[in-house]
Amino acid sequence: MAHNNYNGYAGDSMEVESTGPKVTVREVEPGRCDFVLQSCSLAFANSIRRVMLAEIPTIAIDLVDFEINTTVLPDEFLAHRLGLIPLNSVNVAKDLQYTRDCTNCDDHCDQCSVTLRLHVKCTSPENLHVFAKDLMIVDGRNDDIGRPVLKDAARNGPLIAKLRKGQELKLSCIAKKGIAKEHAKWAPSAAIGFEYDPNNKLKHTDYWYEVDAKDEWPVDQKNAEWESEETAADASFDPDVQPSAFFFDLESVGIIEPDDIVHQGVSVLQTKLAEVISGLGSSDHGLNGGVSPDPYEPAPADGYAYGARGGTTPYGATAYGSNGFGY
Amino acid sequence: MSVNGDTSMADGEHETEVMEPGDEEDILLGGTPKLVVLRGATTHAVSFQIEKEDHTLGNSLRYFINKNPDVEFCGYTIPHPSETKMNIRIQTWEDTGTTAFDALRKGLEDMIEACDVVSEKFTEARDEFEKSKA
The missing domain is CATH 2.170.120.12 (DNA-directed RNA polymerase, insert domain)
Known part of the structure; x- marks a missing residue:
């Protein structure tokens, strides 16, 4: 594989050296875990949030x-x-x-x-x-x-x-x-609080207010204190500033412990990545592989047509209506 | 692979599938392959279509691929909300040896690594928290 000496973190001063992301656990109680994820991108933090919400079996x-x-x-x-x-x-x-x-x-x-x-x-x-x-x-x-x-x-x-x-x-x-x-009945987490930039320094949101936005909008004090002092409220918007800390407040339904939800979430995400890698093939394949059907053509009748038996979803077949149970 | 990206795909007659149908190791999801290369691909500019993925993978994968300095452009889209498909477009600079395939693979591997680090760091932080409480 052709590479420069790019290590996955180069060219982005936001990333902390080669040590990568940082995690701090702030609070744990039965069924709940409050932690801060730092030195990673918003995209990545959001992927972890999404996967913990909806994709842990x-x-x-x-x-x-x-x-x-x-x-x-x-x-x-x-x-x-x-x-x-x-x-x-x-x-x-x-x-x-x-x-x-x-x-x-x-x-x-x-x-x-x-x-x-x-x-x-x-x-x-x-x-x-x-x-x-x-x-x-x-x-x-x-x-x-x-x-x-x-x-x-x-x-x-x-x-x-x-x-x-x-x-x-x-x-x-x-x-x-x-x-x-x-189906939401399979959710392992009851709620995941997710926040960055509690003081709205990056101006990613514009608060509506009557007199003073500061007085009228709630702020998570714990998160606000974690971040450094507020900068001047009237500083101009800088599109290049990236959020640096992501505050997670993970609440479990009780069927999986919260720390297990984090680990499983990460591993589900890795499985998704590994699946794409394996779909990409192992060697230098170039572009001369087999001919695949046009993805925009209608699917074959016996193929993956969702709902063919009245009870399939894109995420898996359910047996609704396909056997004697049906509710 | 040629640097100018001239390939047999130039006529754009067919889609290219990276996996051969019938391979034992194919990841087939209800009859469709996990990853398909869309029409009009060259070595340095490829649109991939990934089955059963969404913003969970798309946005952060896009981010990791974009971090590679050899990548000129990377973006993703979910063409239709009722289809569980995610398209990701990668263009690499033509004067580099990095093909779009390499860039995708590199992005995926980097993200797996980042996941490992987060998982590890979380365990550490949790143990530390428990120690500080005890």
């Missing part, structure tokens, strides 16, 4: 089979609620297969799914509350993947439904691996 209930539902809530409604229940996703990335990629089974199996059952009936005159803790894992794998996460003091987990006397709910769920880009 987790597990969530994807198919629900109702046997009995005499509650006041319709099946679809309950199925949606079940999908959103946080299930333990530690090690999902490496220990669980995507059902669509699983070579071990035709439909789903222990290596690509977790089955949970729920059977409750209200027999007392008082209303019965059904919680996530009532979901029972069937033929468990020998790890914790798919176990409902119970973070509240009473260890109940989210409330699924309330049953009156005589009402019964019996169902089985298949939880599958997925990413939040396909």
Whole structure:
């Protein structure tokens, strides 16, 4: 490969020497991690943010089979609620297969799914509350993947439904691996605070104000103090100044620890890069490869046409409507 | 490769696929290859189309490629919001030995490296934080 002695950081004074990016963890509490990323570009910091939000694989209930539902809530409604229940996703990335990629089974199996059952009936005159803790894992794998996460003091987990006397709910769920880009129920992070230039020194935004923008707009004090003293507010706009510190406040749903979200996020990003490298081929291929179909021509009928079976998305096939479950 | 970028693609009749169809190692996403070279490519100026990528990869990859002094131009676009395709255009200076392919590869490798550093530095910072708390 032809190279000059460019090392990936040359020609950009913003980059700190050859040591590259810098990370400072400011605050950690269960389910939360506040850190500052420095000496990298806005583009790169944003990629990490995006990947932590939407592309880390987790597990969530994807198919629900109702046997009995005499509650006041319709099946679809309950199925949606079940999908959103946080299930333990530690090690999902490496220990669980995507059902669509699983070579071990035709439909789903222990290596690509977790089955949970729920059977409750209200027999007392008082209303019965059904919680996530009532979901029972069937033929468990020998790890914790798919176990409902119970973070509240009473260890109940989210409330699924309330049953009156005589009402019964019996169902089985298949939880599958997925990413939040396909459906938000697979999101590992509840929220990611992301900010740079808290004092708006770079003038990337123009605050509307009545009298004084400073008095009228909130500032994250912790972030504002991290940055050096404010420069004159009326300094002119310099398009060449680059932001230097990115403030992340990562809040986990509870299914993966926040530090794991960072590491997995980075590794998902690396996987994407590696895939493109491998698509680029290994050697000096030049331009004389095979002829590929015109990417703008319609796809072949049996090819990748999204939605061909009513239940595919660009990010993966879901089995909606393709088997007996369908919710 | 010739410096003036004159290749068999000059007639622009066909798209060029970097991977041969049927290769075991092809990354095929629902029948489409991960990476395709778009029509009209020369050695130093190539538009790539990457399947199933978006701004997450596009913007920072563009940034890393642009940092290479041999690169004259690099930009990316998502041609249509309903298609999961991302186009990235790379032009390198013709008086350098760096082809657009080299520049892309270099950009990808640099970004992987940067990812490693961030991951490492995060672990360090977390351990340090825990130590300071203990």
